[in-house]
Amino acid sequence: MACVSIPSTLDTDYSRLADIVELQDVDAYVHVGNGTDDMLRYLTRIDTEDNLAAFVLTADNSTVCLRPRYRSEAERKFPGDNIVETESGRGITDAISDVLEPDSVVRISHTTPVGVVRDLESFGSVDVVPEPDTVWCQKSDAEQQIAAHMADGVQRGIARAETVLAEAIVDDGAVRWQGEPLTTERLRREIQKELADLGFRGMGNVVIGAGDSCAELHFTGDVPIYAGETVLIDLGPRGPFGYFGDISRTFVPGEIGKWEREAFEVVREALDSAFDVLSDGAGLGTDELYLSMAEVIESYGFETGLHESRDDAVGLYHGTGHGIGVRIHEKPFQSRDTDAELQAGNVITIEPGLYDPERGGVRLEDVVVVEDNGYRNLMQYPYGLNPVNRNVTEVLNDD
Amino acid sequence: MACVSIPSTLDTDYSRLADIVELQDVDAYVHVGNGTDDMLRYLTRIDTEDNLAAFVLTADNSTVCLRPRYRSEAERKFPGDNIVETESGRGITDAISDVLEPDSVVRISHTTPVGVVRDLESFGSVDVVPEPDTVWCQKSDAEQQIAAHMADGVQRGIARAETVLAEAIVDDGAVRWQGEPLTTERLRREIQKELADLGFRGMGNVVIGAGDSCAELHFTGDVPIYAGETVLIDLGPRGPFGYFGDISRTFVPGEIGKWEREAFEVVREALDSAFDVLSDGAGLGTDELYLSMAEVIESYGFETGLHESRDDAVGLYHGTGHGIGVRIHEKPFQSRDTDAELQAGNVITIEPGLYDPERGGVRLEDVVVVEDNGYRNLMQYPYGLNPVNRNVTEVLNDD
Numbered sequence: 001m002a003c004v005s006i007p008s009t010l011d012t013d014y015s016r017l018a019d020i021v022e023l024q025d026v027d028a029y030v031h032v033g034n035g036t037d038d039m040l041r042y043l044t045r046i047d048t049e050d051n052l053a054a055f056v057l058t059a060d061n062s063t064v065c066l067r068p069r070y071r072s073e074a075e076r077k078f079p080g081d082n083i084v085e086t087e088s089g090r091g092i093t094d095a096i097s098d099v100l101e102p103d104s105v106v107r108i109s110h111t112t113p114v115g116v117v118r119d120l121e122s123f124g125s126v127d128v129v130p131e132p133d134t135v136w137c138q139k140s141d142a143e144q145q146i147a148a149h150m151a152d153g154v155q156r157g158i159a160r161a162e163t164v165l166a167e168a169i170v171d172d173g174a175v176r177w178q179g180e181p182l183t184t185e186r187l188r189r190e191i192q193k194e195l196a197d198l199g200f201r202g203m204g205n206v207v208i209g210a211g212d213s214c215a216e217l218h219f220t221g222d223v224p225i226y227a228g229e230t231v232l233i234d235l236g237p238r239g240p241f242g243y244f245g246d247i248s249r250t251f252v253p254g255e256i257g258k259w260e261r262e263a264f265e266v267v268r269e270a271l272d273s274a275f276d277v278l279s280d281g282a283g284l285g286t287d288e289l290y291l292s293m294a295e296v297i298e299s300y301g302f303e304t305g306l307h308e309s310r311d312d313a314v315g316l317y318h319g320t321g322h323g324i325g326v327r328i329h330e331k332p333f334q335s336r337d338t339d340a341e342l343q344a345g346n347v348i349t350i351e352p353g354l355y356d357p358e359r360g361g362v363r364l365e366d367v368v369v370v371e372d373n374g375y376r377n378l379m380q381y382p383y384g385l386n387p388v389n390r391n392v393t394e395v396l397n398d399d
Numbered sequence: 400m401a402c403v404s405i406p407s408t409l410d411t412d413y414s415r416l417a418d419i420v421e422l423q424d425v426d427a428y429v430h431v432g433n434g435t436d437d438m439l440r441y442l443t444r445i446d447t448e449d450n451l452a453a454f455v456l457t458a459d460n461s462t463v464c465l466r467p468r469y470r471s472e473a474e475r476k477f478p479g480d481n482i483v484e485t486e487s488g489r490g491i492t493d494a495i496s497d498v499l500e501p502d503s504v505v506r507i508s509h510t511t512p513v514g515v516v517r518d519l520e521s522f523g524s525v526d527v528v529p530e531p532d533t534v535w536c537q538k539s540d541a542e543q544q545i546a547a548h549m550a551d552g553v554q555r556g557i558a559r560a561e562t563v564l565a566e567a568i569v570d571d572g573a574v575r576w577q578g579e580p581l582t583t584e585r586l587r588r589e590i591q592k593e594l595a596d597l598g599f600r601g602m603g604n605v606v607i608g609a610g611d612s613c614a615e616l617h618f619t620g621d622v623p624i625y626a627g628e629t630v631l632i633d634l635g636p637r638g639p640f641g642y643f644g645d646i647s648r649t650f651v652p653g654e655i656g657k658w659e660r661e662a663f664e665v666v667r668e669a670l671d672s673a674f675d676v677l678s679d680g681a682g683l684g685t686d687e688l689y690l691s692m693a694e695v696i697e698s699y700g701f702e703t704g705l706h707e708s709r710d711d712a713v714g715l716y717h718g719t720g721h722g723i724g725v726r727i728h729e730k731p732f733q734s735r736d737t738d739a740e741l742q743a744g745n746v747i748t749i750e751p752g753l754y755d756p757e758r759g760g761v762r763l764e765d766v767v768v769v770e771d772n773g774y775r776n777l778m779q780y781p782y783g784l785n786p787v788n789r790n791v792t793e794v795l796n797d798d
Binding site: 036047049050069076108114115118128130185189192193195196199202203206219220221318327 | 620717
């Protein structure tokens with residue numbers, strides 16, 4: 001069990017949503033999706049799996065419409081006012097129509113399935129607006145507690161991976177663990193077992209690159225791990241109320257070559273540079289935060305930009321971080337072209353990286369909470385290429 | 400590792416899709432979604448996580464549009480013709496417009512985000528049609544192989560749970576395992592570790608009810624397990640290419656009471672009745688299949704219907720099965736009101752259940768492949784309320 005306790009229910013601030021969707025101009029905001037719709041998850045705190053459900057916010061109250069089988073869960077978890085059951089053979093829009101006055105004017109997110117919008121149009125006026133995806137960016141204390149719980153868990157996942165790599169035996173270029181060749185898939189299973197043991201239900205994609213596949217950024221295939229290669233591990237499991245964790249560390253089993261060591265030092269310096277500007281806290285521009293890292297990378301002669309996996313690029317070709325909550329990648333995003341300012345309560349990743357498609361890649365990633373006059377790093381996990389069998393409890397208690 | 404080998408690439412029959420969407424009448428079928436869109440997953444065989452991607456089928460060829468980071472994966476797995484990269488700052492519809500002739504007429508699923516449909520309407524004519532969700536119902540040999548792999552895995556998950564329950568010690572009504580009270584969450588973690596060890600990446604919802612929470616059908620909370628209660632376990636993990644597995648078994652730790660034993664016997668008889676009518680194979684009506692089970696339940700004086708979790712109902716209040724593939728619940732569905740006929744190649748669940756909201760519930764679920772003149776049960780796992788520490792390898796090899 002991860003050591004950070006978590007709340008059993010979670011509030012959602014609907015007044016913030018009402019402001020963002022300008023509810024005063026219309027009769028209701030309606031959000032429709034299934035359990036894979038992150039915004040619906042945030043608004044209702046319920047996971048309706050593959051079943052459509054709806055959230056309806058009016059000036060007077062908030063309602064969730066869902067299948068009867070989720071009523072008990074909704075009674076335990078829905079932070080709003082009313083629960084309406086959809087009935088067999090009725091569409092979700094019939095349940096919504098029970099909540100709205102006739103001829104209502106509703107706002108709805110552009111993410112809504114077009115079929116649902118057309119059904120709603122048959123009994124009201126529908127105004128399609130951008131998804132209100134700034135509603136969740138400033139995390140409450142309870143949400144920050146969950147973020148800390150997730151940080152605790154992903155660090156234990158990395159610790160398990162580092163232990164396996166530390167125990168592995170390097171033999172003439174091959175890497176063997178418990179008598180068999182170590183592959184990215186074997187390492188992934190060890191991490192997933194650790195995450196399962198901690199109670200995580202969604203493993204997300206356990207990204208593990210080895211050597212050149214590190215440059216694919218989100219490689220989830222199965223390849224052998226060789227000595228001297230970078231092994232890039234990026235975990236993004238999903239935990240309580242659907243909140244994600246995120247962490248990246250990079251290790252090299254066996255002897256560490258010149259390119260790998262230099263790449264690591266550059267990324268490490270970029271990370272320090274980010275922490276340096278983050279000490280200003282709220283108000284920092286997302287472009288400034290990006291540049292604090294990109295300029296370090298560039299200063300060593302590497303390219304930066306947003307090419308993603310261009311075969312001919314050696315450098316940093318992704319953004320340097322993003323907000324994280326019930327959506328794994330949410331605002332604020334960090335890149336040269338963003339112009340947002342960090343706000344107190346943002347929970348964001350800081351993840352500079354450096355890749356050479358012919359050699360490998362290094363990425364280091366922590367999650368921090370932005371504060372008025374600084375930041376709080378939710379991670380205590382050391383950075384280091386050389387894998388060490390650590391006492392993770394000591395690591396996590398070392399403030 | 401589960402013992403059934405799986406293919407490394409998987410074909411998709413686009414000609415079947417072309418027929419269903421009546422491609423001959425329009426220029427293209429377009430499907431847009433992110434990695435949570437099961438249909439996109441089926442059409443492309445790629446998981447683009449939280450990023451929008453598109454599949455475009457014309458009379459001449461098939462194209463996937465996705466972010467550059469997924470190009471390598473698409474080169475390995477996309478069964479169609481062309482890969483188009485979306486570029487930073489461009490919407491997915493810009494990439495789609497590269498593939499289509501100006502002023503094209505396209506069909507698109509009603510599941511598409513309304514914002515995407517409106518963008519597409521700006522450069523062509525868009526015809527919204529029902530999701531072509533019959534395209535995947537008849538599984539190819541390779542897909543059946545994956546279904547068998549998933550069946551193997553979920554049976555190992557159940558075996559782990561049954562072992563824990565068999566090892567548990569009943570002491571004055573309490574159930575303890577390894578020195579601590581056994582709860583649904585502890586049991587869930589043991590199952591998830593087993594699934595992780597087998598290489599499953601998506602755990603799905605590991606549903607475990609104990610006593611009255613069994614009647615919630617999809618209970619995923621944490622409650623203590625008491626002696627004499629039904630413990631209903633329903634696993635639905637996701638495996639290779641996004642295909643789901645599904646199984647349910649019900650156990651009682653400690654002494655088995657009269658209600659529990661009778662409920663089990665009724666459900667067991669319903670299951671046998673289903674297998675009896677299934678021996679006809681393709682052509683069987685989904686309502687007939689439902690009734691084969693519901694009539695057994697009714698013959699013992701219990702209610703049937705589709706109330707889901709009505710507090711006052713004692714009986715069977717869900718459908719008795721569904722197709723399963725890259726979507727966990729897909730056509731053909733089995734209930735009194737369905738009028739489909741089973742087709743050869745359907746992979747379907749058979750899952751009668753019986754619930755009393757004040758006592759508990761029993762559900763038994765296997766997955767079968769419908770054949771022309773019968774069916775093939777992918778499960779070999781025994782039915783039995785009394786938990787036994789089984790040699791799962793022997794169980795699975797017992798044909």
